[in-house]
Amino acid sequence: MKKSDSTSNSAALPNKNSSQQPSHAIILLASGLSRRLGKAKQLLYKNGVPLINHMLQLAVSTNPQVIIVVIPKNKASIASEVAKLSDTHLHIKTVINQTPETGMGHSLYTAIEALTQFVNDKDFNYEAVERVLIIGVDQVLLDLEHVNGLLAGEHLVAASAYEPWQLLDTLAKNGHIECKAEVKNETKNPIVGLPLVIDYQLLKQWQFHISGDKGLRHLIRALPPSEIRTVFNKQLSYDVDTPEQLAYAQQQAWVDK
Template sequence: MMMQNHAVIILASGLSQRLGQTKQLLKKEGEPLICYMTQLALATQPQVIVMVTPQGNLSIDTAIKGMIDQQDNVHRITNPTPDIGMAHSLYLGVEALNHLDSNDSLSINRVLIMGIDQILLDKEHLQALLVASQRVVASRYSSLNNWSDEQTSDRTVAHNTVKKDIVGLPLVIDYELLNQWQALLTGDKGLRHLIRGLPADQISSVINPQLSYDIDTPYQLAHARAQRWLDIVESK
């Protein structure tokens, strides 16, 4: 059980251009990925969830309609310009959260921010982020480039597969601090460079190597399905 009042912002407005299909609608355990990740967020018992999706995607709208209708604390906003960067989606998410907070008199002190394509994310990791007490508690994992079997078959690619550690999403941040930083969220300039400026005693991280596996390319998708990390789509 969570010991603090928190909200969740789910960043799900990416256009999946490298993947070539709508990432939000990939299936995991029979559910669209966006719904699966929202269920993980709900398991942390947040006061409210703000889901940011791309404007004008009717397939995503249809996929999430039932969940929004059934869950009073799940709200969806749309990003009309998802191509300008994730930071703008977060800006819109914070704006929507502030609007809900002012209208519904919520008692939010922390915000969990997460995406939808770290396909091995689980509830236990989210809980570990939420129980820490620093102003920012981020996830730490290795940056893997071209991690699928097909891509790493090339020796040069394989040699460069493991990169530096990433400190990033999902993360938990003090609500007041997030509001202070909102105006600085533009384009691709997200939270990472702002977090680096905090004193060391205000930041902590939770290590989870499984978060290295996100889905950006068709090769990664094929590998994830072969590993049964995502559902296999049968040919019609």
């Protein structure tokens, strides 16, 4: 995996023990309504399991203090899939987004609020959470190597960088639909966003600047270059937002048919 650091190591978080990775929490944003896709992307299957469970298993493998998973209201099938894992992994906490139509910003705000409550609850006896890994549910090629790359640094923010992609013409051959895609070559101005790792105290400060569809991107862009590190990963270009993108992902065997 290619990495591209935009900074030196001058903007490090407090490092209590250089041989020990700072403890972290995870926010999994999974409350989207998948309107363009026409079906719940959380319940698409990858390697025989629902996508939301696949992402939760990936999150669990990083050994976080707690996982906050935000799901939409009135979606019993999604809640049921999360419960299958939360019953065996007690550090998975489900949060219901009562207004999922509001956008990702509100979902993230809700997650930060829940995380703060859990961290401050003495009954849970969490160790100090220093950083938060934030991931979505539809970057179907996200893997542990990339997540560990984000967690490995000490900057205030470690964000993913990737290029936009588009589907080309869809071709029908012998009744079979074949999709083609390309990643635009825009490495000079890549998308910088999720998944990302952020200092917990900074995330709490930013909470009240998040609303609707307005997430963290504008706040990250305002940071001095010395405080952000980017990890480039072309595979993150491929998400699943539309039926055409889903067809392509299935054609590539990234998602089960």
